Amino acid sequence: MSTPPSPSRRPTAADRIRQSARDLFYRQGIRAVGVEEIVQNAGVTKPSLYRAFHSKDGLATVFLTDYQHCFWDRIALVRAAHPEDPHAQILAYFDGLAERSAAPDYRGCALTNAILDYPDRTHPVRQEAARLKHEVRDWLVERAHQMGATDPERLADGLILLMEGAYVVGQAFPPPGPAARVGDCARLLIEAQCGPR
Amino acid sequence: MSTPPSPSRRPTAADRIRQSARDLFYRQGIRAVGVEEIVQNAGVTKPSLYRAFHSKDGLATVFLTDYQHCFWDRIALVRAAHPEDPHAQILAYFDGLAERSAAPDYRGCALTNAILDYPDRTHPVRQEAARLKHEVRDWLVERAHQMGATDPERLADGLILLMEGAYVVGQAFPPPGPAARVGDCARLLIEAQCGPR
DNA sequence: CACGTTAGGTACCGATCGGTAACATCGTCA
DNA sequence: TGACGATGTTACCGATCGGTACCTAACGTG
Known part of the structure; x- marks a missing residue:
C-alpha cells in the first residue's frame, strides 16, 4: 500500500x-x-x-485482491492455532464462518457476490474473482489430501459447496439460519470421507 | 396469465x-x-x-413468483417419479441440479441472485425472494421428517447449504466443477443423519 | 529558489436510468 | 355505426452513470 x-x-x-x-x-x-x-x-x-x-473495473479488481488477503489472513490464523493439523484448521474455519454469518448485516464473500454481479464470464472483474476462487479450491484439495481423504478433490468440492452455501444463505435467512450449521455439516462430510479421528 | x-x-x-x-x-x-x-x-x-x-420492482416481484413456479414444477416431477419416497425425491432433485449446473451458461437460482442483487433487507424484491426461500426450507424440513431424520431441521439446513452452494458454484467454476458432486454430498449427508436405507 | 509530483476544485461530457404525458390507432362487441 | 379498452408512437422528465479537461495549491527535493 x-x-x-x-x-x-x-x-x-x-x-x-x-x-x-x-x-x-x-x-x-x-x-x-x-x-x-x-x-x-x-x-x-x-x-x-x-x-x-485505470477505471472503476480496475478499482474493483484491486478491491477483490485486497479482500482475498483478508481470507488468507483468516486461514493463517487457523493454521497458527492448529499447526500440522489440517483437520482442525478446516473445522476452525467453518466454525468461525458459522459465527460470522450470524451477524445482522452479513454480506457473505465479496468474490462470490462479484461473480453473481457480473454474469458475463469474460468480464475482467469476474475473471479475477473466479481466479481467486480457484486458489481457495487448490488449498482445500491440499488439506483434504493431508487429511487422508480417499478422494481429496471430492472432499474439497463438498467443503466448497458448504462454504459457498453458507456465504449466500447467511444473507437469505435471518440468523440463526442454515448457515449456523455449516460447521456441523463439514464435520459429517469429513468423517464420511476420512473416517472418525 | x-x-x-x-x-x-x-x-x-x-x-x-x-x-x-x-x-x-x-x-x-x-x-x-x-x-x-x-x-x-x-x-x-x-x-x-x-x-x-406498477414499476420495475413490481415486475421483478412478479418475475420471482413466476420463476419459483418452475421450481415447484420440478419438485412435482420428482414427486411423481418417486411417490411416497421422500428419500428418492430429494436425491432426484439434487442429481438433476448437478446436471443442470454443468450447462455452459448456468445462472443458478433467480431468488438467490435477487437476494445478492439487493443488499437492502427491506427492499420489497428482496423480501419476496426471502419469503419464497423460506417455503423451500419448510418443504425440506417436512421431507426430512418423513425420512426419519433424528433432527429434521438440521438435515434440511444441510441440504439447503448444498443446494445454495451448487447454485453459486455452478457459476463460479467451469463445468464440471464442485457443483457436479452435489448429489454425492447430499447422499452422504442424508446417510449420516438417517442411516443407510 | 525552481522544479516536478501529488493532490484538490470545478465544470463538463454523452449515455443511460426509471418513469410519464399526450395523442393516435386498432380490433372487438354491442 | 359507435363506443371502448388495449396498444403503439413520440417526446420528454430529472437523476445518475462512468469518465475527463483544465487549472490551481501544497509539498519535498535538487
Missing part, C-alpha cells in the same frame, strides 16, 4: 479510495456503488480516483 | 413482458437489465409495461 514514510501523516488519496471502496463494494456490491459515492466517502475527488486506477 | 380466449392470437402485452423479463432477469440479473431492454425484447413499448405493472 505504498508504505507512507511517516505513519502519522494523512494517507494518500489512493489508499483512502481503496479503503472506501472496500467498505462500499462489500456492503452494497460493486455495480450498485457509483464512483461519486466512493470518492465522497473517501474524502477525495473523482480525478484522484482515475489518476490512481 | 389472463387466459387468452383464442389460443392462436398474439399474447397480450403483459404476457410478452413477463416472458421477456423472465429471460433477461434470469440471464443478466434484475438490476442489470433496463426496462427499455425488456420492452424491446418483448416487442412492446414502455407505456405498456407501466400500464400492466
